[in-house]
Amino acid sequence: MKILHIITRLIRGGAQQNTVLTCAAQVRDGHDVALAYGPIYGPEGSLLDEARASGAQLHEIPQMVRSISPWRDVSGYRQLCRLVSVVRPDVVQTHSSKAGILGRAAAWRQQVPVVVHTVHGLPFHEQQAEWINRAYVAAERWGARRCHRLIGVSHAMEHQFARRGIGRVDQFVVVHNGFDLEAYDQMIAAAPSREQVRRRFDLPGSAPVLGVVGRLDALKGQADLLDVLPKLIEAHPDLRVVFIGEGWMGDALRERVRDQGLGHHVVFTGMVDLPDLVALLRAIDLNVLPSYREGLPRTLVESLLCGCPITAYDIDGVGEVCMDRRTGRLVPVADRDALAEAIRWMLESPDRRRCLTERGREMVRRTFDLRAVTALTEQLYRTVQAEGQNRAARDAVK
Numbered sequence: 579m580k581i582l583h584i585i586t587r588l589i590r591g592g593a594q595q596n597t598v599l600t601c602a603a604q605v606r607d608g609h610d611v612a613l614a615y616g617p618i619y620g621p622e623g624s625l626l627d628e629a630r631a632s633g634a635q636l637h638e639i640p641q642m643v644r645s646i647s648p649w650r651d652v653s654g655y656r657q658l659c660r661l662v663s664v665v666r667p668d669v670v671q672t673h674s675s676k677a678g679i680l681g682r683a684a685a686w687r688q689q690v691p692v693v694v695h696t697v698h699g700l701p702f703h704e705q706q707a708e709w710i711n712r713a714y715v716a717a718e719r720w721g722a723r724r725c726h727r728l729i730g731v732s733h734a735m736e737h738q739f740a741r742r743g744i745g746r747v748d749q750f751v752v753v754h755n756g757f758d759l760e761a762y763d764q765m766i767a768a769a770p771s772r773e774q775v776r777r778r779f780d781l782p783g784s785a786p787v788l789g790v791v792g793r794l795d796a797l798k799g800q801a802d803l804l805d806v807l808p809k810l811i812e813a814h815p816d817l818r819v820v821f822i823g824e825g826w827m828g829d830a831l832r833e834r835v836r837d838q839g840l841g842h843h844v845v846f847t848g849m850v851d852l853p854d855l856v857a858l859l860r861a862i863d864l865n866v867l868p869s870y871r872e873g874l875p876r877t878l879v880e881s882l883l884c885g886c887p888i889t890a891y892d893i894d895g896v897g898e899v900c901m902d903r904r905t906g907r908l909v910p911v912a913d914r915d916a917l918a919e920a921i922r923w924m925l926e927s928p929d930r931r932r933c934l935t936e937r938g939r940e941m942v943r944r945t946f947d948l949r950a951v952t953a954l955t956e957q958l959y960r961t962v963q964a965e966g967q968n969r970a971a972r973d974a975v976k
């Protein structure tokens with residue numbers, strides 16, 4: 579099949595990683611794959627090298643930008659229409675909000691046989707102004723009428739869309755993020771020792787260490803952890819926190835750490851590549867995700883694959899990986915006291931957290947295998963394709 583993926587930005591993020599991995603897997607399966615994306619900018623880093631290595635044909639759409647810009651949006655839509663008319667794909671699969679709206683509109687106009695949109699995370703959320711929230715919901719309702727299927731990376735995405743009247747019930751299907759389990763096994767086997775990693779990042783060998791993986795962003799909740807950090811340090815004076823990643827909030831978070839006198843306890847690694855992330859996850863004691871917005875967080879799956887315990891806010895699809903007292907500790911969103919309690923419980927219960935983590939590792943290996951996810955996605959394409967052929971046959975008879 580000829581498959582065209584469209585995504586807004588190829589930054590280092592969960593949606594982008596999942597899209598690039600899907601492209602690579604589909605190329606390996608013998609498909610003709612193309613990937614269109616808007617300008618790559620921002621402190622989060624770029625996945626362009628990984629996209630090139632995937633084997634997909636790459637197309638930059640200069641006017642497809644993340645922010646709302648009517649003139650550029652119209653221009654980006656036209657650029658996508660031209661690209662679709664040249665590539666003539668059997669399938670267009672869009673990812674992220676802006677690419678989802680413009681890409682579906684272009685593919686629908688060009689009468690692409692299979693048009694699907696993947697919901698990696700909700701474009702609308704409670705932290706937005708009401709009018710912005712309503713605008714995103716209206717845009718997603720409009721977009722849902724211009725695709726054959728909506729793919730949610732978690733059941734929470736399906737429920738949230740249904741709750742707001744986006745799409746039809748029979749239009750939605752859940753296809754989890756995929757992970758190359760063999761690649762993770764190889765990185766784990768090749769990773770330096772826990773002691774070597776801790777020395778590299780100036781972490782005491784015996785200190786309890788928390789990790790927070792993700793772009794430095796207000797909605798990722800790093801500030802919530804800083805709110806409770808003094809209380810945690812009272813219980814564990816040698817506690818360390820490692821912020822892994824970069825983002826627009828980086829300077830503000832670093833300044834806050836300095837102002838609070840927490841520099842001795844907090845390490846900022848900046849961007850790290852995947853092997854280094856795997857090594858870090860094996861060297862820390864607990865990965866904390868106090869995020870206010872998630873589709874299905876790759877960092878929690880990666881943590882469990884690496885044998886790293888997890889604690890998180892109960893938002894969107896997080897609970898499908900971090901199940902309270904089954905695979906980790908899950909606490910109500912924005913409940914900082916509960917977050918601090920859960921972190922203390924995990925740090926002070928090594929046997930129980932080890933049991934939760936092993937159970938979680940077995941679960942994610944069953945659920946998020948890239949090979950199974952890719953096969954399910956192709957099956958979805960074939961189903962939609964067959965439905966279109968059947969409609970065409972019925973129309974011809976009439």
